[in-house]
Amino acid sequence: MQFSTTPLYSSSTIWGSLRSTLLTTLSKPSSLCCSRSTSWTLMAAMSTTAEPITQKTCQPPLQVAKRLEKFKTTIFTQMSMLAIKHGAINLGQGFPNFDGPEFVKEAAIEAIKAGKNQYARGYGVPDLNSAVAARFKKDTGLVVDSEKEVTITSGCTEAIAATMLGLINPDDEVIVFAPFYDSYEATLSMVGAKIKSITLRPPDFSVPIDELKAAFSKNTRAVLMNTPHNPTGKMFTREELEVISSLAIENDALVFSDEVYDKLAFEADHISIASLPNMYERTVTLNSLGKTFSLTGWKIGWAIAPPHLTWGVRQAHSYLTFATSTPMQSAAAAALQAPESYYEELRRDYKAKKEILVEGLKSVGFVVYPSSGTYFVVVDHTPFGLENDVAFCEYLIKEVGVVAIPTSVFYLNPEDGKNLVRFTFCKDEETLRTAVERMKQKLKVSV
Numbered sequence: 116m117q118f119s120t121t122p123l124y125s126s127s128t129i130w131g132s133l134r135s136t137l138l139t140t141l142s143k144p145s146s147l148c149c150s151r152s153t154s155w156t157l158m159a160a161m162s163t164t165a166e167p168i169t170q171k172t173c174q175p176p177l178q179v180a181k182r183l184e185k186f187k188t189t190i191f192t193q194m195s196m197l198a199i200k201h202g203a204i205n206l207g208q209g210f211p212n213f214d215g216p217e218f219v220k221e222a223a224i225e226a227i228k229a230g231k232n233q234y235a236r237g238y239g240v241p242d243l244n245s246a247v248a249a250r251f252k253k254d255t256g257l258v259v260d261s262e263k264e265v266t267i268t269s270g271c272t273e274a275i276a277a278t279m280l281g282l283i284n285p286d287d288e289v290i291v292f293a294p295f296y297d298s299y300e301a302t303l304s305m306v307g308a309k310i311k312s313i314t315l316r317p318p319d320f321s322v323p324i325d326e327l328k329a330a331f332s333k334n335t336r337a338v339l340m341n342t343p344h345n346p347t348g349k350m351f352t353r354e355e356l357e358v359i360s361s362l363a364i365e366n367d368a369l370v371f372s373d374e375v376y377d378k379l380a381f382e383a384d385h386i387s388i389a390s391l392p393n394m395y396e397r398t399v400t401l402n403s404l405g406k407t408f409s410l411t412g413w414k415i416g417w418a419i420a421p422p423h424l425t426w427g428v429r430q431a432h433s434y435l436t437f438a439t440s441t442p443m444q445s446a447a448a449a450a451l452q453a454p455e456s457y458y459e460e461l462r463r464d465y466k467a468k469k470e471i472l473v474e475g476l477k478s479v480g481f482v483v484y485p486s487s488g489t490y491f492v493v494v495d496h497t498p499f500g501l502e503n504d505v506a507f508c509e510y511l512i513k514e515v516g517v518v519a520i521p522t523s524v525f526y527l528n529p530e531d532g533k534n535l536v537r538f539t540f541c542k543d544e545e546t547l548r549t550a551v552e553r554m555k556q557k558l559k560v561s562v
């Protein structure tokens with residue numbers, strides 16, 4: 116059984132070199148260091164001269180509250196900065212290098228021109244709440260009240276935070292499946308919750324049922340899951356969802372289901388756990404616009420939950436952001452009116468991209484694990500002989516010119532991810548082909 120409590124970034128050796136590279140990239144610490152009083156004295160002296168005052172001459176030590184002190188700059192920021200520094204192709208962070216649909220962008224421009232520019236209603240502009248409810252009904256068959264059961268947030272990230280802060284108490288236990296999206300651990304840490312992590316292992320990343328059963332206790336408040344799953348591309352099967360449901364019901368626990376990749380399901384039909392018998396009343400379904408409409412920068416998300424759970428989510432949301440961008444919400448409502456053909460085309464395009472990357476990675480010599488959904492694929496890098504995922508990713512950026520994400524950052528125990536790295540295929544086909552070509556030329560399987 117695998118309940119790890121090791122801090123995420125505890126393995127200082129593997130992070131040391133990456134961190135030092137980053138520090139040089141991200142900051143130029145001042146060589147001068149002075150106390151606040153010296154600094155003010157210096158500024159006062161300068162102000163009596165004809166020279167303009169420019170900048171403070173010292174940099175105070177970084178400060179952060181205890182609840183966040185173990186977290187470093189997110190791996191996505193780190194890798195994207197390194198990509199720029201080394202001119203590497205970024206198959207790391209999951210943002211498309213192509214634009215969202217014209218009709219959605221036009222709708223945003225129209226909304227701005229029409230003066231929809233003041234604070235929105237806290238829980239969402241009515242058109243978007245209705246559009247989210249309508250899409251949920253189409254996808255799951257569940258009829259929800261758009262006014263009482265849908266809350267619009269600033270991306271799924273805020274929906275996750277509002278759900279945790281609004282419904283979890285300090286010391287409550289929350290079960291997560293590792294590898295997990297990195298905001299889960301930081302958010303649960305801000306809440307003061309105890310994390311119980313169940314590791315999904317290759318090749319199929321299936322749920323270890325006995326470990327899951329053993330993880331439940333009288334203190335379990337919730338299970339936080341994600342399907343289709345970032346980073347593995349795993350889609351939870353109906354059988355797995357049934358087990359999670361029956362354990363949640365038996366233990367009177369909630370389920371938080373992050374479904375931001377629901378429309379990027381290639382090999383199986385996406386199933387929302389809320390649609391299973393007796394589950395809606397204990398589930399918060401989390402989603403957003405970014406992945407499906409290639410508009411990750413818009414940060415429009417939502418949480419769907421029965422009124423008694425929506426209450427907690429909205430209480431947190433009210434004091435986190437209160438409301439999210441008004442014109443973008445209007446445009447998001449237009450986006451969700453997209454016909455089924457939009458989603459079919461999206462999947463067709465992504466399937467072609469996936470094939471280029473997966474076949475390419477196999478021909479380079481990686482062990483590629485099957486990915487059924489999302490725009491990610493996880494591979495075993497060990498054929499190339501580097502000691503762990505971070506060392507491999509550093510080599511890949513500097514020597515090959517391609518960025519991948521080391522997966523050890525997605526585990527409580529980084530050791531669990533040391534053989535795996537994640538690539539994304541949300542890039543245009545030429546970029547994917549060029550990245551594969553670079554790897555073919557420069558990566559050699561070690562014998």
Ligand SMILES: Cc1ncc(COP(=O)(O)O)c(C=O)c1O
Binds near residue numbers: 341402403
């Ligand atoms: C699993 C998962 N959940 C949530 C998010 C965040 O979504 P948003 O950009 O809408 O905040 C991401 C983004 O990569 C993700 O992969």
